[in-house]
Amino acid sequence: MSVLPAVNLRRTFLIARRDYLGYIKTWGFWISFLMPFVGMGFSIGFATLDVELSPPRYETILDETGQHAEGILALHEQKQTRKVERFLDDGLGAQVMSEDQRTSVRETLEAEGSEAAKAKIEQVMPSLKGQLKSLDSKINFVAPPAESLAESQAYLKGESLLQADGKARALDGLLYITQTKDGPKAEYWSKNINASDLKNLAANYFESLAETSYLAQGGLTPDGLAEAQKGRLEVSSFDPTKVSDDTTSQAVTRADKVPYYVAGGLSIFLWLTVFSGAYMLLTSMLEEKLNKLLEMMLASTRFSEIIFGKLLGVAALTLTAMAPYLLLMGVAAVGIALKGDSEIAQALAQSFTPKLLIFFFIFLVLGYIFYGACFIALGALSQSMQDAQTMTTPIVIVLTLCVLVVPLGLNSPDSPLLRLASLFPLSAPFAVIIRLPSDPPLWELILSAVLLGLLSLGVVWAAGRVFRYGVLSGSGMSAVKGWFNRTVLRRT
Amino acid sequence: MTLKTFMSRSPLSLKNVSKSFGGKAAVKDVSFTIRQGEVIGFLGPNGAGKTTTIRMALGLIPPDTGEVKLFGEKPGENAFGRIGFLPEERGLYKKQTARESIAHMARLNGIKKKEAFKLADELLDRYGLSEAKRKKNKDMSKGMAQKVQLLSAIAHDPEFYILDEPFSGLDPVNQRVLEGIVSEIAGRGKTIVFSTHVMEHAERLCDRIILMGAGEVVFDGTTEMALSKAPRRMVIASDDDRLMQTVSPFAEEVDARRDGGLNVILKETAQSQAVLERCVAEKIKLTQFEPKQPTLHEAFVALVGDDVRADMKSEMSEDLAREEA
Numbered sequence: 054m055s056v057l058p059a060v061n062l063r064r065t066f067l068i069a070r071r072d073y074l075g076y077i078k079t080w081g082f083w084i085s086f087l088m089p090f091v092g093m094g095f096s097i098g099f100a101t102l103d104v105e106l107s108p109p110r111y112e113t114i115l116d117e118t119g120q121h122a123e124g125i126l127a128l129h130e131q132k133q134t135r136k137v138e139r140f141l142d143d144g145l146g147a148q149v150m151s152e153d154q155r156t157s158v159r160e161t162l163e164a165e166g167s168e169a170a171k172a173k174i175e176q177v178m179p180s181l182k183g184q185l186k187s188l189d190s191k192i193n194f195v196a197p198p199a200e201s202l203a204e205s206q207a208y209l210k211g212e213s214l215l216q217a218d219g220k221a222r223a224l225d226g227l228l229y230i231t232q233t234k235d236g237p238k239a240e241y242w243s244k245n246i247n248a249s250d251l252k253n254l255a256a257n258y259f260e261s262l263a264e265t266s267y268l269a270q271g272g273l274t275p276d277g278l279a280e281a282q283k284g285r286l287e288v289s290s291f292d293p294t295k296v297s298d299d300t301t302s303q304a305v306t307r308a309d310k311v312p313y314y315v316a317g318g319l320s321i322f323l324w325l326t327v328f329s330g331a332y333m334l335l336t337s338m339l340e341e342k343l344n345k346l347l348e349m350m351l352a353s354t355r356f357s358e359i360i361f362g363k364l365l366g367v368a369a370l371t372l373t374a375m376a377p378y379l380l381l382m383g384v385a386a387v388g389i390a391l392k393g394d395s396e397i398a399q400a401l402a403q404s405f406t407p408k409l410l411i412f413f414f415i416f417l418v419l420g421y422i423f424y425g426a427c428f429i430a431l432g433a434l435s436q437s438m439q440d441a442q443t444m445t446t447p448i449v450i451v452l453t454l455c456v457l458v459v460p461l462g463l464n465s466p467d468s469p470l471l472r473l474a475s476l477f478p479l480s481a482p483f484a485v486i487i488r489l490p491s492d493p494p495l496w497e498l499i500l501s502a503v504l505l506g507l508l509s510l511g512v513v514w515a516a517g518r519v520f521r522y523g524v525l526s527g528s529g530m531s532a533v534k535g536w537f538n539r540t541v542l543r544r545t
Numbered sequence: 546m547t548l549k550t551f552m553s554r555s556p557l558s559l560k561n562v563s564k565s566f567g568g569k570a571a572v573k574d575v576s577f578t579i580r581q582g583e584v585i586g587f588l589g590p591n592g593a594g595k596t597t598t599i600r601m602a603l604g605l606i607p608p609d610t611g612e613v614k615l616f617g618e619k620p621g622e623n624a625f626g627r628i629g630f631l632p633e634e635r636g637l638y639k640k641q642t643a644r645e646s647i648a649h650m651a652r653l654n655g656i657k658k659k660e661a662f663k664l665a666d667e668l669l670d671r672y673g674l675s676e677a678k679r680k681k682n683k684d685m686s687k688g689m690a691q692k693v694q695l696l697s698a699i700a701h702d703p704e705f706y707i708l709d710e711p712f713s714g715l716d717p718v719n720q721r722v723l724e725g726i727v728s729e730i731a732g733r734g735k736t737i738v739f740s741t742h743v744m745e746h747a748e749r750l751c752d753r754i755i756l757m758g759a760g761e762v763v764f765d766g767t768t769e770m771a772l773s774k775a776p777r778r779m780v781i782a783s784d785d786d787r788l789m790q791t792v793s794p795f796a797e798e799v800d801a802r803r804d805g806g807l808n809v810i811l812k813e814t815a816q817s818q819a820v821l822e823r824c825v826a827e828k829i830k831l832t833q834f835e836p837k838q839p840t841l842h843e844a845f846v847a848l849v850g851d852d853v854r855a856d857m858k859s860e861m862s863e864d865l866a867r868e869e870a
Contacts, residue, residue, distance in 0.1 A: 061622075067652050071638070078640050344636030349698060351605050352630035352707075353654045355622075 060361050064354045068362025069369065072337055076370045089377040101183075109193045110225035111217050112243075112251050115205060118232045121239075125228070125258045126194060132254075133167035136188050137174075145184055146174065148389075148397075154178065191250045193217065195224070202229050202242070209242055226251050294492070308400035312490035313466065315404035317459050319413050320486040322375070324456045327420050327482070330371040331428040331452075332445075334363055338432025339441055356517045364425045409489050415502050420482030423509040424452065430516035455480040462487030475501050478508040555580055555617070556705040556736045557602055562611030564597055571597045573760040574611070579738060581704075584731045586747030586768075587740040589757035590849055595740045596633055598757070599709055603630060616705075626655040629699040633709040633740075635691055639683035643669060643693045646682060647700050654701035661700070668696045672726065688719035695726065706730060708739035712746055724750065744841040754841070758849035768841065774848055775839035779817045782806030782833035783824070791827050795820050806833050 076082050116122035140146045141155050150158075154177045162170035167188070175182050198215040199205045207213040208224035215224060226243035228251050239259065241252040265275050290305035341347050350359060390398040427448055435441040458474045465471065466488060474484035475493070481501045489498075558578040564571050572594040579585060589595050600606045601613055604620025615624045637646050647665035652658060669678050674696075677689055685693065695711060711727070712720045720743070727750055731737055741747055747754060747768075754771045756764035764771060781792060782805060792799060792807060795815040800808040811817065817836040824831055 059622075064653055067649070071641075071649055075638060075640060341636075344638070345632060345634035346636045346638065348600075348605065348632040348634070349630055349650070349694070350653065352603050352628050353625045353650070 059355065060358050061355070065358045065362045065365065068350075068354065068359055069364075069366035072363055072366030073369050073373075075337070076333065076367075077373070082370070082374065085374055086377060089381055093381070107191070109189065109191055110248065110250070111193050111195050111215070111222050112226035112228070113195050113197045113205075113224060114228045114230065114251075115197045115200075115202060116228075116230045118230055118237055121230050121237065121258065121262075124262070125255055128258045128261070129190070129192065129194070129254055130166060133188075133190055134162060134170075137162055137167050137170045140174075140188060145181070149181070150174075150178055192254070197227075198224060202227070205242075209244060211244070228252075228255050230255075306396065308396045311397060311400035312404040312409075313463055313487075315401065316409065316487050316490050317463050319409070320459050320462070320483045321456070323413070323417050323420060323486060324452075324459075324483055326368075326371050326375065326417065327424045328452060329374070330367050330421055331424045333367045333370065334425045335428040335432040335435075335441055335445060336438075337363060337367065338429050339435050339438065342433060342435070343437075356520055357513075360426065360429055360513065360516060360520065363429060364422060367425065368421060404490070409486075412489060412498060412502075413486055416482040416485055416505070419502065419505045419509050423478065423482075423505060423512055424448075426509070426512040426516040430512075430519040433516075433520040451479055455483050458484040459487055466491035472497070476504065478505045481505045556615070557738070558614045559598070559602065560612045560614075562598070562601060562608045562613060564594075564601060564606070564608050566597075570760055572601070572608075575757075575760075575762050576611075577755055577762060577765055579736060581736055582734050583736055584727075584750055584752050585738045586751035586754045587738050587757070588742075588744075588747060588754060588845060589740075589763075593757040593849070594760040595757055596709060599707055599738075599740070603628070603707065626701060627704045629701070629703040629706045629708075631695055631698040631706075631708045631711055633713075635694055635714075637682040637690055637694055637697075639681065641682055642679050643674060643677045643682065643685070643689075644679065646693055647697045650697040651700040654703070656701050664700050665696075668700055669693075672696065672722070688715055691715060692719070692723065692726075695723065699726075699730065704735065706735060706737040706739070708737065710740055710742070712741055712743050720746070744845055748841045756845065756848055764848050771841060771844045771848075772839045773844075775841070775844035776847055777811045777815075777817065777839060778837040778843075779809050779811065779820065780806055780833060780835040780837065781809060781820065781824075781831065783829050783831050785829045787827060788824070788829055791823055791829060792820060795823070 114122040114125060137158075141150070141158060146155060146158075157177065158170050158173045161173040167190075171185050171188055174185060195215060195217045197205065198208045198213070205224065205227055208215055209227060211223035214221040216222075225245065226241065226248055229240045229242060231238050231240075237259075239255050241255065261275065268274060268278065291303050292305050292309065293303065295303045295305075295309065347359070354362075386401060389401060428445065431444045431448070432441060435444060455474075458471060458480055461468055461471050461474075462484065471484055471488060472493070474480040475488055475497065477484075482505065485498060485501050555578050560576050562575045563573050575594070575598055587595055587599070597606070601608045602615065602620065604613070604615065604624070613620055615621075616627060618624075638649075641649065644662060644665040647668060648658070648661040651661040651664055656664065666678065669675055672692060674689065674692060677685060677693065682690055682693065691714065695708070698708075699706065708727070711723055715723060724746055727737060727739065731750065737750075739750075751768055753767055754764060755762060756771070764774065776797065780802070781788065782802075789799065789807065792809055795811055796809045797812050798810040802808055809820070811820075821831075821834060824834075
């Protein structure tokens, strides 16, 4: 006798096809299918039309002491300068601009400040215009519209308007600094009680002021401290398992971390596939049970064909629903390969090893079958959507806990807990994928696949029994309780 | 022909089949064999075990004891595509059109795609549902949807039809249409088993009746045999006061009618002709003498009425005992 349930491929395909087309014809499917394109369209639209999602705030500093406003503005410009530097050194600029272009922008930054540097970037590489929004300041400083706080209140409330950038505007915020006998006192005034940019800037300024004052007591200066820190000892990471001719090139680079992020991404993808697919199976099963169509189908098909047909149909549907995301990821990967950091692009390409792809496929299939069969069985036992929701809660909690192995795998790939999770069938699909970049022993991977495979077979068999019992007896959990009482507890 | 050969050729045979749910017997020791080309009315009150028997016959649920043979073998792959099954509870995929529903079931039963859609169109045209071809099932009336489901069950032209309550929930016009479909199938020599509560349909369509009561077969025979089990009734009237006294020795039950006549249920051994002869001998001048044709409904009530009442009584006692415990 075969361990695998007998199936007729033609009938299984027909059931899969009907389930697939049944979902494809719904509005919900097309909304989620087109969602990434719509999102991308909005992003491009916003960038092209120069729409401000979070427009800068027009704020002012009313400094009655006359000692701090200038320092705060200088700190603001310093922060803007750092933003541009990061863009050039580690951000998009580092990936897409040539060294010459970056040098010329740096020169402008040093000579004319951050605003001029941004204009220079736009000039040397106009395609980056949309990306420069991230460098914009969230605060536009304006001159105080009045000489006292009381007079400024009308501007803050919007009762009086000030002129800025060619438009009449309300004053979004005001930093009010006064001198008391205990020292300077700062208050931040704004209608928007959640606004904090100027408040934080002022806090940073006063913090550095306190630091400068403290250092001065010892005859030191902040610049001297910064200079001393420049000579600090840098600690580099090395990986002894990295294949290289000499130890110096065994240093850990950003590219070495790429496989872990790829595995994490695949693990999340697998989880999303399992989660969304399993829910579709549950509702599909429940709909057919309530429709009373199953009984008619069972006169010409096997239980196993219906189960596998549903698994196949919903799997195809899930992959179709994921196709736009995969397509966009593919486009992004090609973009990085063509225009980005060649080291990262190479690492990305090398991450997709045959081993990763084979085990990803195995665990995607097994994980989907395992959880899908569980949800089919629960759908067969449910009498209503409420029933289904309450019965699936425990399994959803388990599934949610299982995805926590992904951050664990990124931070501690050698964790014993992760190793255990990769052998525990419920979490194995996600744990194994995230472990792959750290090259675990092959026997562990095979053992994990075998354990999950056996459990999946058992679940399919049990789902068939539950399906037969739940669908044809027309009963729900009460029938299972009755069976448990009679068979296990021997109660009549 | 040996018994074994006959059994193997018969579309369905059940031998001492029993099934319990939750310790309660739903079907008890049921045996019958259905011959090729028969049209069988599978009758019985609610809870008599008809649907459970049909499900066991199709192999949807296994019997606890006994043996089921479908086309001479254990129900399964062998019977796929050879059976047209319409379950008691109805349903269609709401978003499919009528032709898609019929074609889908036909394809599951082995018909190729192109042929399945052609068949669906032909059947819908033939049974007056042309306008529903591209209509979604959710937009159809109940009668229309029920006809579409029946067509889905029969499109592949099976050898053996099992129709569980095909007439339930339909208006008289649609019942007549459905009856026409069943008659047409029967006319092609196909084997049909259908369960129904409407005795008139069984009376008009069936060669044989299998009657179930409280999980057991209480009658299995021709329609004529079933009718002979019905009490014989007559209506008799006269202005003579002696009529009641003269009729009483022949009657099981006598009721006075509003028009002054008597409704008489005859004893098992009595004949209406004998009542007439006695009245003539007694010189009673009759104003009405009308022997009534027995109906299957009366036979049904006579055959299962006591069983049903006894069963209900026993269930009530069990419930009471449980509550007291």
